[in-house]
Amino acid sequence: MESHSRRWFLGAGTAALASVGGLTACGSGSGSGSDGTLTAFVYGDDAAKIQVKSVNRFNASAAAKKAKGTIKLQKVPATDYPAKLRTAMGSPNAPDVFFNWGGGSIKAYREAGQLVDLTDVITSDPVLKSGFLSSVLAAGGLDGKNYGVPMRGMQPVILFYNKTVFAEQKLQPPTTWDQLLDINTKLKKANITPFALGGADIWPELMWLEYLVDRIGGPQVFEKIKNGDASAWGDPAVLKAAQTVKQLIDDGAFGKGYSSVGYGNGGAPAVFAKGKAAMHLMGSWEYSTQLGKFPDFAKKNMGWCAFPQIEGGAGDIRNVVGNPTNYWSVNAHTSNKDAAIAFLRDSASLAYTKELIANGDVPATSNAATLLDASPNPEFAKFQYEMVQKAPAFTLSWDQAVDPNVATPMLTEVNKLFVGKSSPTQFVSALKELK
Amino acid sequence: MSVTQVKGGPRNDAGRPRSARRNRAGRPSAALAVPGVLFFAFFAIAPMLLAFYLSFTKWNGLGDPQPTGLANWRKLLGDERLTQSLTVTVALTVVSWAFQTVISLLLGVWAAGRQRNRAVLSAIFFVPFLLSSTAISLLFYALLDPNFGIIHRDTLGTTSGAFLAIVFVGGWQFIPFHTLIYQGGARQIPEVLYQAAAIDGAGRLRQFFSITLPQLRNTATTSGVLMVVGSLTYFETVLILTQGGPGTDTAILPYLMYEAGFKSYDFGYASAVASFLVLAATALSLLMVKLSGFGAMRSTREGM
Numbered sequence: 001m002e003s004h005s006r007r008w009f010l011g012a013g014t015a016a017l018a019s020v021g022g023l024t025a026c027g028s029g030s031g032s033g034s035d036g037t038l039t040a041f042v043y044g045d046d047a048a049k050i051q052v053k054s055v056n057r058f059n060a061s062a063a064a065k066k067a068k069g070t071i072k073l074q075k076v077p078a079t080d081y082p083a084k085l086r087t088a089m090g091s092p093n094a095p096d097v098f099f100n101w102g103g104g105s106i107k108a109y110r111e112a113g114q115l116v117d118l119t120d121v122i123t124s125d126p127v128l129k130s131g132f133l134s135s136v137l138a139a140g141g142l143d144g145k146n147y148g149v150p151m152r153g154m155q156p157v158i159l160f161y162n163k164t165v166f167a168e169q170k171l172q173p174p175t176t177w178d179q180l181l182d183i184n185t186k187l188k189k190a191n192i193t194p195f196a197l198g199g200a201d202i203w204p205e206l207m208w209l210e211y212l213v214d215r216i217g218g219p220q221v222f223e224k225i226k227n228g229d230a231s232a233w234g235d236p237a238v239l240k241a242a243q244t245v246k247q248l249i250d251d252g253a254f255g256k257g258y259s260s261v262g263y264g265n266g267g268a269p270a271v272f273a274k275g276k277a278a279m280h281l282m283g284s285w286e287y288s289t290q291l292g293k294f295p296d297f298a299k300k301n302m303g304w305c306a307f308p309q310i311e312g313g314a315g316d317i318r319n320v321v322g323n324p325t326n327y328w329s330v331n332a333h334t335s336n337k338d339a340a341i342a343f344l345r346d347s348a349s350l351a352y353t354k355e356l357i358a359n360g361d362v363p364a365t366s367n368a369a370t371l372l373d374a375s376p377n378p379e380f381a382k383f384q385y386e387m388v389q390k391a392p393a394f395t396l397s398w399d400q401a402v403d404p405n406v407a408t409p410m411l412t413e414v415n416k417l418f419v420g421k422s423s424p425t426q427f428v429s430a431l432k433e434l435k
Numbered sequence: 436m437s438v439t440q441v442k443g444g445p446r447n448d449a450g451r452p453r454s455a456r457r458n459r460a461g462r463p464s465a466a467l468a469v470p471g472v473l474f475f476a477f478f479a480i481a482p483m484l485l486a487f488y489l490s491f492t493k494w495n496g497l498g499d500p501q502p503t504g505l506a507n508w509r510k511l512l513g514d515e516r517l518t519q520s521l522t523v524t525v526a527l528t529v530v531s532w533a534f535q536t537v538i539s540l541l542l543g544v545w546a547a548g549r550q551r552n553r554a555v556l557s558a559i560f561f562v563p564f565l566l567s568s569t570a571i572s573l574l575f576y577a578l579l580d581p582n583f584g585i586i587h588r589d590t591l592g593t594t595s596g597a598f599l600a601i602v603f604v605g606g607w608q609f610i611p612f613h614t615l616i617y618q619g620g621a622r623q624i625p626e627v628l629y630q631a632a633a634i635d636g637a638g639r640l641r642q643f644f645s646i647t648l649p650q651l652r653n654t655a656t657t658s659g660v661l662m663v664v665g666s667l668t669y670f671e672t673v674l675i676l677t678q679g680g681p682g683t684d685t686a687i688l689p690y691l692m693y694e695a696g697f698k699s700y701d702f703g704y705a706s707a708v709a710s711f712l713v714l715a716a717t718a719l720s721l722l723m724v725k726l727s728g729f730g731a732m733r734s735t736r737e738g739m
Contacts, residue, residue, distance in 0.1 A: 259680075
């Protein structure tokens, strides 16, 4: 280890800190110019191609001419997105329109007065108001106000299972926790790891706690935490969920090496697709991930079901956790608010909805149900749509729902629980300290 | 370093007046250093001062930083994660130093031979150093996957496994560089010493311990300082391989800084960690220079 890494550190650290003082031009370099070009930041994964089309369509439209503005899309590499957005929003080169996860992910921007309140725009526009599932629309806002317009597919967390393995072992997808434990025992006897888990990425571990807390204590437990009541971590449901996790780990439900398995690098999906693990609790994107890597498995052997009910628990089996969808929000300092809002309307258009469906996504638009037959897998798309549409509660992924300065230590604590560095009781008391 | 070398070493310029005069006449004007100094001031010194200023504020990256006095520093000194991360950093530094020094010393001395195959092999050894740390880390991250990697067990999920993986990956990348330093040092050792020793009947092992090793003293110091300073600021490998985990067991100082700044957006606290790191690293390298006699470094040929 020599000076190379030091140079990197100084370079990266100072570049970031320098941008703080406005010393360097971080970001697109274009910003919102007087020429009427607005910048939009989007999460730069495969699905961004739909936003590229949307921008092109808008720029050529009458609405763009009327508002005297065009959009320039900037794709930000996926893993860097939140940090890049934050540094850009603090600089003079902030985007005019930006992709986000709603909830806690935009709270700091609202507090800094950098968000346009879209409530009036949405209520006065029938296309926007009734164009989206109302629970999804609401999740893009804070305290009953709208700050975002849905622009991607819905991402509920689903329990996937390997149909071949289930058939071979004569198993049925579980609807209750006892059934799940029973399947667990049978699979272990057959030397199959019950659940794939990408523990190295931590957030897949978080999904287990999100569902367990919901099923045991109901959605209101996390609702309180999300609203800033750290003492709500002390709710018995959180402890019970942590104990349940511990039990699963000790039982070998996740196999042995799960802390070294990643999701992002394709580790956990491969374990699942190759039949080494029988089930995988994951966001709906698992389907497109598998379709890309193991298309045969995705098309023929993948089954899906809701997270099971827990006997005596307060949560409804129809409750869903995950990301309702992603949103476009508008920077309050934009030079052309009319153009930015006109652009958001494209996300409610029929053309946009159809493009999402063709990509395998399930849009949060209310007309989606009638269009899902055009999906690459209509059966899976309809399951997902109904799951979200009928859900009494949709809890946003915890790490997106709370402030980043709470989310980071929270993920560390989750990791400690899963690797056995802390007990369920220690887990709960550490979380109560988070503010 | 070069100034002290001339001062402390044999006054070569006295014996070679012509070269000394040429040096003085050809010494470039100070004006030529201006762009370099400005660049350094602008991109290194100024941001460092800015970070120091930020360490006295509360700032989430938006709006203006709010002065909070010593709050971040108080939090830092009371933070049990700081103690833990210092321990990890020191352990990582010591173990990496031992691991890399032993191997690169042996490889370097071996590669100092002049046979053709050694030159080719040395060139191959050097390849890992040319790859980016990020690429190397991603490669090892995939190789350490318990299901599809080379070792079918939970490596990164255990404290010792994760620690050793970081040491190994760091070594894999930087041993070639230090091998090169040792190779250069070993080639500087006069052949006559070995010839004399051979006449006296010293074997290869004895020659290694009585001639090669003592003659490489200063090379070892140079390489050691580079290793220690490098370990203090080691970052990419930890970010990609372990994210500081399991739990916080491999969260070294630079990672702690990154996490506070770019995950929690607590730039004030991140700046306090960064300033602490700069202070600690500077103090440590000054101490090493003082203790190792690096400042008074003399020619290895002296006393010949």
